[in-house]
Amino acid sequence: SQTIHQWPATLVQPVGSPLSLECTVEGTSNPNLYWYRQAAGRGLQLLFYSVGIGQISSEVPQNLSASRPQDRQFILSSKKLLLSDSGFYLCAWGGQGPNQPQHFGDGTRLSIL
């Protein structure tokens, strides 16, 4: 069966520090991968998606970047964190075909001080 792992579960970082969040998927090949942010009391905002190794698309301009160095690894990064980067970050994977649901990791709670 397929599983998705996200770490760390919680992270407290000072403003201006770098960020690296990692997500890995097991039990499937060539998945679509996604990074979302969920601000407190608000819905999910799609940040990045990837349909293959090295292929990254950004939904909104922001202080973050994403990379996919391997088929089942998706990394969210920042060189300098802003206060507004605080939130709950979720990684998800989905199948390549149409109408496939997405399956989410347990998320990372990021607090910027």
Place this chain on the structure above:
Amino acid sequence: AQSVTQLDSHVSVSEGTPVLLRCNYSSSYSPSLFWYVQHPNKGLQLLLKYTSAATLVKGINGFEAEFKKSETSFHLTKPSAHMSDAAEYFCVVSLISGGYNKLIFGAGTRLAVHP
């Protein structure tokens, strides 16, 4: 354009009573629809999905949803609420955009279950 409206931001029920979470969608073609549940500080878990097969869809944990094209609705129901059902629920429509499945999320319904 595809969109999802969850008609209630909060629903409160007593344990053992029925649950109804309402969702209306807008889609220019036959949609794929999902319900997800999110417990505090957790990711989203897929409850069930509709992809144009049976209109009554059964999911996990006793939940089910009925697709009604004439009403553009996809309401989530459960006959008897458990305390563990307290969570946030998202109704979601899927569309193909730029070669991937883009999910359009409703604003969410927070379900409270009282003893």
